[in-house]
Amino acid sequence: MNASRALDRMQSQEASFDFDEFFRAHYARIARTIARVVGDHARAEELAVEAFWKLWRTSQAQGEKAGGWVYRTAVRLALNELRHSKRRNRYEQMSGPGPVSPTPEEARAAAEEREHVRLVLGAIGERDAELLLLRSSGLPYAEVAAALDLNPASVGTMISRAQQAFRKEYIKQYGEKGNER
Numbered sequence: 465m466n467a468s469r470a471l472d473r474m475q476s477q478e479a480s481f482d483f484d485e486f487f488r489a490h491y492a493r494i495a496r497t498i499a500r501v502v503g504d505h506a507r508a509e510e511l512a513v514e515a516f517w518k519l520w521r522t523s524q525a526q527g528e529k530a531g532g533w534v535y536r537t538a539v540r541l542a543l544n545e546l547r548h549s550k551r552r553n554r555y556e557q558m559s560g561p562g563p564v565s566p567t568p569e570e571a572r573a574a575a576e577e578r579e580h581v582r583l584v585l586g587a588i589g590e591r592d593a594e595l596l597l598l599r600s601s602g603l604p605y606a607e608v609a610a611a612l613d614l615n616p617a618s619v620g621t622m623i624s625r626a627q628q629a630f631r632k633e634y635i636k637q638y639g640e641k642g643n644e645r
Contacts, residue, residue, distance in 0.1 A: 480527065481526040481527055481530065483519075483520060483526070486519075486530060486531075487516055490531065490534060490535075491512060491516065493601070493602075494512045494515060494516075494534065494535065494538045495508050495509050495512040496508075496601070497535070497538060497539065497542070497597065497598075497601040498511045498512055498515075498538055498539075498541065498542040498545075500597070500600070500601070501539070501542035501543065501545075501546055501582065501585065501597060502542055502545045502546060502549070502582075503578060503579075503582060507545065508542070511538065511541045511542060511545060512538060514541055515534050515537045515538040515541055516534065518534075518537055519533065519534045519537070529610055531607065531610065531611070532607065532610035532611035532612070532613070533611070535598060535601075535603070535607070535611040536594065536611045536612060536613075539593075539594050539597050539598060539611075540590075540594070542597070543585070543586070543590060543593055543594070543597075546582055546585065546586050547586055550583070550586055580634065580637070580638055581634075583637065584630055584633045584634045584637060585597070585630075587633050587637070588626070588629050588630055588633050589629065591612070591622075591626075592625070592626035592629045592630065593626075594611075594612055595608065595612065595619075595622055595623050595626040596623070596626050596627065596630060598611055598612070599623050605619040605620060605623075608623075
């Protein structure tokens with residue numbers, strides 16, 4: 465008897481959750497969010513697909529809170545990729561300098577600033593980084609709260625604290641001069 469109720473519940477969840485429609489509605493935004501973190505659009509697309517694959521395999525996450533679940537998963541995958549690439553870069557630097565191609569000053573400054581932001585995001589707490597990334601992706605407080613399973617009333621305060629932690633770490637790593645813009 466319990467098995468048939470569980471089967472009925474699973475079938476009703478499958479009927480109410482249209483994965484294809486959900487994918488089309490959210491894929492591009494999730495890929496852009498990840499790309500802003502990892503700095504590589506192709507890799508961001510791979511990670512976005514991985515986030516959706518995890519959603520597909522996790523039937524409990526499908527339903528009302530699927531949006532928050534997939535965004536949280538995507539941000540975590542992006543942060544993990546950021547940490548992996550940081551380690552990989554450190555090992556590559558230890559092996560010797562690679563070829564350097566000259567670029568215009570503005571492009572270099574912009575790339576340097578993006579790298580500073582990525583490093584600071586990798587250095588601050590995971591929750592703070594998740595809050596900043598989700599909010600900077602344009603998600604309203606309610607969706608940020610759903611994605612991170614937080615009380616919506618406390619999201620603003622938590623984002624403010626995350627911004628302060630980011631600023632403190634940025635100044636610690638690059639000084640006040642690097643933060644004047």
